[in-house]
Amino acid sequence: MNLGLGDGLQSCVQCGLCLPHCPTWRVTGDESRSPRGRIALMRAVQEGGAPLSAEVLDSWDTCVLCRGCETACPSGVPFGELMEQTRDTLAAEGRITPRWERLALRSLTRPGLLREATRAMALAQRVGLVPRRLGLPRLPLRSEPMRASGDDVWLFTGCVMDAWQRDVHVAAQRVLEAAGYGVRPTGDLAPCCGALQRHAGLVEEAGDLAERIVSALPGGAPVVVDSAGCGAALQGYGALLGTRAAGSFASRVHDISDFLAAHPERLPAVEPERRLHLRVAVQDPCHLRHVQRAHQATRVVLAPYVDELVELDDEGLCCGAGGAFSMLHPGLAGAIRDRKLAAIERAAPDVVASANPGCSMHLGVAGVPVAHPLSLVWEAISGSPRQR
């Protein structure tokens, strides 16, 4: 079967140096759940005529798409691209991403529906109708409205994060304003970045969303993003659409900490006694560390506002959230998270700073105190406690 994979498939020399950086290999020790094993199966199917057995599909389906292997690979194998193209082919043939999943993903593109569903689920949670085993965070009953304060930057607000973690966007907007930027939240103009659709192999849907966003946010203003996963998706629009407009849009997209860290002098200084008296561990979301490669900026922005920053000792291994991965593979995601929880326990922080909504929810439901870095920064600047 032709998976549509090009030269990148040949660049793997099967050295295995990526294995320790792969969360699914670390928790299973199974070669078919390693990057090397997954690439070997791609070759066997595309070049060797091997059948698409349940084991082969499972090997690819259980990849978190964290891309830790890509950063570790000395041969520059474009693993993310290979896996996304493989999933595109499989989804087009109806072998992965069942109808219910496609419908669920479609609902993310309808912000009104998402807000109503969130309110209904929040109410159901308050009266104990939502089982804890679903692993949902405590959802907000209402969200603070956001208003534009100028046109210097767009603040991308997206779908689930806007419905479930509006408080983070509000804090991010206030920090940007404190740094002197007029901010225009994208709101319903740009309802969903398409990252989850892309992971699920729904490349056409992801492309439609990308085109919609590129034309909804014209001009030259930077597009600032406080979700690592959304930022990575938006930065990938040039490659996804292959047009000049998409390439130029992608070059305007910045992770919010990366954007602020370029001019740290614009951020208000806080006297040492007004810093947050917290020991903060930084958790690097994979899409910030391995895809955007902008994770150091989180430390630059946070450091002046907290007593102590500490590093986790797991070399940035994935936490197991992976977009929808934790819902589709709860057992594997839980085992991967256990390793992260152990690293957090060794660092003994008061709070973990995470710049990705999926990671923060996945860790939060396991009892970890998590906050977005910008929520912490705003708490220190404003002196008012963040929402918990």
Ligand code: SF4
């Ligand atoms: S993906 Fe890279 S690191 Fe992993 S086995 Fe292939 S060449 Fe080696």
Ligand code: SF4
């Ligand atoms: S993307 Fe992540 S989970 Fe998938 S093979 Fe690479 S390291 Fe493993």
